[in-house]
Amino acid sequence: MAVDRFLTFGAVVVLFAVFSITAKNFFTMRNVLSLLLQTSTTTLMGIGVTFTIITAGIDLSIGSVVAFTGTVAVIAAIAGVPIWISWIIGLVVGAFCGFLNGLMITGLKLPPFIATLGMTFVVRGVALTITNANAWPAPDAFGALGNNTLFRTGPKFPGIPYPVIVMAIVAVIFHFILRKMRVGRYTYAVGSNEEAARLSGIKVGRIKIINYIICSTLAGLVGVILASRMVTSQPNSASGYELNAIASAVIGGTSLMGGVGTVGGTVIGSFIIGIMTVGLTMQGTNYFMQQIVIGVVVILAVAFDQRRNK
Amino acid sequence: MQEIILDVENVSKSFPGVKALDHVSFDLRKGEVHALVGENGAGKSTLMKILSGVHQPDEGVIRFKGREVHFHDSTQARDAGIGIIYQELNLIPHLSVAANIFIGREPLTRLFTLNEKKMNEDAVAILGRLNIRIDPTITLNRLPISKQQMVEIAKSLSFDSEVLIMDEPTSALTESEIDELFTVIHTLRDRGVGIIYISHRLEELKHIVDRISIFRDGRSVSTDTYSAITMDTIVNRMVGRTLEQKFPARHNVPTEEKILEVRGITRKGVLHDISFDLYRGEILGFAGLMGAGRSELARAIFGADPIDAGTVAMNGKNLTSLSPSESIRAGIAYLSENRKQEGLAVRMKVAENVSMANVAGVSSRMGVISRRRELQACQRYVDELAIRTPSLTQVVNNLSGGNQQKVVVAKWLFCNSKILIFDEPTRGIDVGTKFAIYELIERLAREGVGVIMISSELPEILGMTDRVLVLHEGSLEATLVTKNTTQEEILNFAAGLGGKAERPLNGQSRPVEESTQP
Structure with a gap:
């Protein structure tokens, strides 16, 4: 396990080194910070979806939930709710979406793929309906979370963007939850052998619902961050983001069969995608080409994983 | 020759x-x-x-x-x-019997579509050579395991093995199914x-x-x-x-203290109004043919399956919700016959499996797991039960069957269980390890645990239990004191013949009939 992590982390270092040499201005403070900022949202979503994948589930509704929660937060802020409470409303709405996902999966016994696929359409539809599909501008103060930085020293060091700090804190907390806390242990147990877990007295349904709530709450966090960055509601945005999140988890060694995966792995996975996207862009590789490269990397990463686990 | x-x-x-x-x-x-x-x-x-x-x-x-x-x-x-029939069947549950037999070499029509008619006819012919009557168009998973096995044999035979x-x-077959299998083996x-x-x-x-x-x-x-x-x-x-002996010397003495009272357990079509008591320090056997409802009764008591009527009381106190988590808290443990499917998370570590039903026992009040306490607890049981594992963090899948069984036992001992229900504890375990499991069961009873042991092997029931419940088609046929009964008596009750009638020793070679029972 330690060796595996070392290998994937090695891949990040190698990628970073390669782009530092081949792409001009890649290895500059400004660019590294922008890369961190860009990757932070994928990482947050990836951490959430890792929880559901470990229980042998999946959450396809992430992208829609991001758009929906961002929209709701903006509307709340426009309505005059204090800004920080509007952010929290975004999170709560996200948590509620996850709760519904969990209920459909455990109560109605729907396959996670179907339940969250349905949720994708419903949530997107609600977001479009309440905004009439328009982007609504938020009060300026709403933009603080997405645009402000910490430790700014001037033009040389523009400061660490808040979303990056949020990502770091979230990663540490959820790593701790997954590896050190009962709920994390139960998450692995449910994904590894649901029946054995149930017969060991673990409340499987409750654990699954908690996992979907975690996933959607983090999607809600991303929704708030992205809306804050644009300072507008974007009911049409974030479509397909769940696939980046899932790709991050999978590159990071999370098994779609359940029972296997770590927060650290997912963080590394999302950085592999992030570094490649930014690096290829700066190299001048066009967007279509980038898609091909990322697709190939996902496939190779999993193929490598399969061989190694044989 | x-x-x-x-x-x-x-x-x-x-x-x-x-x-x-x-x-x-x-x-x-x-x-x-x-x-x-x-x-x-x-x-x-x-x-x-x-x-x-x-x-x-x-x-x-x-x-x-x-x-x-x-x-x-x-x-x-x-x-x-040279054909081989593995313990775990290699068939595709959602395809028909004929499709399974001819998979990979399906006869085609001139239009390159599947020639179902020929396939079904050939399947009947092959099954006929074994004196087996099974409808070739039936979906495989609607057949009982024994019939599925016959299909596997037929498939193998179709290669002119x-x-x-x-x-x-025979590991998954009932007594009468075993007779059917033996008939087929004789034919072969x-x-x-x-x-x-x-x-x-x-x-x-x-x-x-x-x-x-x-x-x-x-x-x-x-x-x-x-x-x-x-x-x-x-x-x-x-x-x-x-x-010297197949079973350990028995020193456990059942007390007068009722630890478990089961009253009127009913699950429609599966269990009919079953009542019994279990005493502290007693080893109670569940005997019966496969399908008699022994595991189902155990699972009902443990709360693993829902029931339609009945109560379970532990030390005089009724269990209200009948769920695994409640039963575990009350001190009941169920060791499933399917270790790998229901007992263990095989890709998780030994220590993680041992603590699985009692993670609270190794974590703080805030729910943070102490790795040190977890490993200590695990080490204690590895020593106590002589679990052979290279390390406490070994993945359970890599252990032998006997040692996996011990890990399951360790898991339940770590919950301070007062009642342990062993469902076929020695299935698939070799002779030497069996004795160790028996010793363990005896010791648990001696230390005051109430043990229920489900077994298809009558010598095991006779050698290890104090009393036996004999089930037949979901009903309790008899409660016998082990030292006053015999293999024949138990078999008669198990076959639903009451205490008197004689049971033919070997099944007659009648053709195997098609069945759609699951």
């Missing part, structure tokens, strides 16, 4: 770290059933896999029908005429097929076996005509020492 069809000479095979087969010789005649017995790890499976082409020998010669053969994969062996290897074929033998029969159930060999070879530690210890060898000799040679 029949000619030798398969001849193995001085075959050796090593895997990293182990010599799985050490200059083994073995031969099989046409039309004979040759039993291969030995403890787990004796080399039976390795030899089987070499014969069926899965592994290749490091040295030695294999002759099939007089010619030296080198199989590179199982397809080659199969096409040559002259050698058939059967690995633990009469047709001149040579059969290698691997089984842990030594008792059943007498019905079918002509010769027996005993393996131990990768070597072939002996080969004898079955009628010329005693059961004791077989067991002694298997374990390499004299097993």
